[in-house]
Amino acid sequence: MNRREESKALFQLWKKQAFPALAVKYSEQGNLRATIELLKDMAENGSTLSIQDLNGCLRGLCKAGNVDGALEFLREAKNSFSLRASVSTYSILVAALTAAKRNNDALELLEQMESVGLEADKDTYSLIIHSLCKSGMVDKAKVLVERMISRNCVPDARIYDPVIEELSKTGRVDEAVEIAKEADAKHCTSVVTYNSLVLGFLKARRLKRGIKVFTRMARTGPSPDIYTYNILFEGLSRHGLWRFAYKLLPRMNQDGVLPDVVTFNSLINGLVEDNRYHRAVTLIQEMVSRGCDPNAITYTILLKWLARNARTDECVELFQRLLDRKLAPNVYTYNTVMSALCKAGRLDQAHRLFGVMLASDCTPPNAITYRALIHGLCLKMELERAVLLLDAMAKRGCAPDVACYGTIVAAFCKQGRIDEAFELLERMPFAGDKVMFRTLVRALCKLQLRSFSEQISCDEI
Numbered sequence: 001m002n003r004r005e006e007s008k009a010l011f012q013l014w015k016k017q018a019f020p021a022l023a024v025k026y027s028e029q030g031n032l033r034a035t036i037e038l039l040k041d042m043a044e045n046g047s048t049l050s051i052q053d054l055n056g057c058l059r060g061l062c063k064a065g066n067v068d069g070a071l072e073f074l075r076e077a078k079n080s081f082s083l084r085a086s087v088s089t090y091s092i093l094v095a096a097l098t099a100a101k102r103n104n105d106a107l108e109l110l111e112q113m114e115s116v117g118l119e120a121d122k123d124t125y126s127l128i129i130h131s132l133c134k135s136g137m138v139d140k141a142k143v144l145v146e147r148m149i150s151r152n153c154v155p156d157a158r159i160y161d162p163v164i165e166e167l168s169k170t171g172r173v174d175e176a177v178e179i180a181k182e183a184d185a186k187h188c189t190s191v192v193t194y195n196s197l198v199l200g201f202l203k204a205r206r207l208k209r210g211i212k213v214f215t216r217m218a219r220t221g222p223s224p225d226i227y228t229y230n231i232l233f234e235g236l237s238r239h240g241l242w243r244f245a246y247k248l249l250p251r252m253n254q255d256g257v258l259p260d261v262v263t264f265n266s267l268i269n270g271l272v273e274d275n276r277y278h279r280a281v282t283l284i285q286e287m288v289s290r291g292c293d294p295n296a297i298t299y300t301i302l303l304k305w306l307a308r309n310a311r312t313d314e315c316v317e318l319f320q321r322l323l324d325r326k327l328a329p330n331v332y333t334y335n336t337v338m339s340a341l342c343k344a345g346r347l348d349q350a351h352r353l354f355g356v357m358l359a360s361d362c363t364p365p366n367a368i369t370y371r372a373l374i375h376g377l378c379l380k381m382e383l384e385r386a387v388l389l390l391d392a393m394a395k396r397g398c399a400p401d402v403a404c405y406g407t408i409v410a411a412f413c414k415q416g417r418i419d420e421a422f423e424l425l426e427r428m429p430f431a432g433d434k435v436m437f438r439t440l441v442r443a444l445c446k447l448q449l450r451s452f453s454e455q456i457s458c459d460e461i
Contacts, residue, residue: 051083054089062092067097067100067102070093071093074093086118087121090109090118090124091124094110101135103131103135107144119153120153125144129144129145130158132144133163133166145160145163155186155188157188161196164192168196168203194214194217202234207239214232223255224257226263229263233262233267237266264287264292267283268283268284268301268302296329299321300333302318307339319333329363331369334365338369350376354369364396370404371401374389386408409425
């Protein structure tokens with residue numbers, strides 16, 4: 001062999017070795033065309049593509065967001081080389097499809113995988129089942145679990161827990177219990193399993209069953225964690241059983257679980273809903289003494305009670321304290337204070353607060369914000385300003401609802417400005433409700449304009 005032939009042979013050898021690495025590099029850039037062209041060159045030059053290189057290319061394309069390209073590349077690789085894809089090959093594609101919420105495509109790929117004699121592993125099943133449950137397709141997930149068992153692939157907690165959690169969240173807690181029993185028989189329940197059941201029973205107002213599940217956890221395991229306690233505290237407090245929840249605080253300490261801000265917020269909410277505002281304030285002091293600082297939600301719970309009970313000065317003072325503590329109020333916090341100010345006729349303060357919301361990227365006003373301001377303006381009979389605010393609301397991309405229109409229509413009727421009420425009614429992009437039409441009829445009858453009232457259909461009333 002002369003030097004020229006030797007150089008040519010070395011170059012061909014280099015190409016065979018370099019092409020796979022180059023193909024992976026192209027795929028990582030999301031360049032499907034270049035990757036496939038290189039694949040064809042490799043086939044023509046007698047290069048081989050290993051499973052590792054194939055998986056590397058697929059992983060690169062998927063990471064670059066080109067899942068369809070990865071599927072196409074797999075087809076091309078099969079056509080160009082006598083290559084049998086592995087379970088890990090399909091798992092890469094399943095992971096990408098489920099991440100993109102393409103669950104039906106993932107199921108089709110599973111069928112394709114099994115049609116070529118490959119058995120999916122737990123990881124692959126787990127990816128699809130978890131994604132199906134997150135997408136609200138829990139019945140398909142249940143079928144897949146049964147299919148998995150029929151193919152001698154034994155489920156574990158990763159498989160069962162998403163199904164149990166989704167069934168519990170969607171009001172199908174009795175079905176969740178049956179699956180939990182099946183999981184328990186295989187010794188693969190987890191704290192997530194029981195947390196889901198506790199949540200499901202409490203949401204269904206079956207408090208005794210929820211407490212029974214919790215008691216079993218405490219007795220036989222797995223030990224309750226902070227999420228267990230927070231689910232229990234929130235559910236019990238919401239149903240007026242804050243006293244029972246409060247008595248669980250020592251139990252938490254025994255289990256080595258420290259109450260967090262979510263725990264205390266549930267208790268505080270239960271107290272204020274039971275009109276025990278001062279007891280709630282005392283609990284905040286206890287909370288701080290335990291090394292747990294209140295957050296914006298803690299303050300919002302208290303603000304809600306103060307606003308509801310027309311204690312506007314205290315509401316404003318507490319809101320200022322929230323700001324002084326450098327806590328970030330959310331839109332619900334702002335709306336609570338805004339509503340209190342508007343009901344008290346303190347529109348100047350409400351508008352200043354509204355200006356702060358407009359200037360903030362984090363808490364832009366929503367329909368409830370505008371509704372509170374419109375209600376306040378109508379109470380003061382500043383109807384022109386209310387109509388202008390309605391227009392500004394639409395311009396800012398926040399569509400006025402029937403309550404916004406109805407408040408102004410009712411105020412126009414109260415002032416006897418029936419023509420303007422009808423003009424606003426005609427501007428509405430949707431049909432008015434019965435309350436609005438009844439308001440108009442009453443106003444028309446009061447002004448003895450009965451001929452106008454006949455224009456309104458009895459069916460609409």
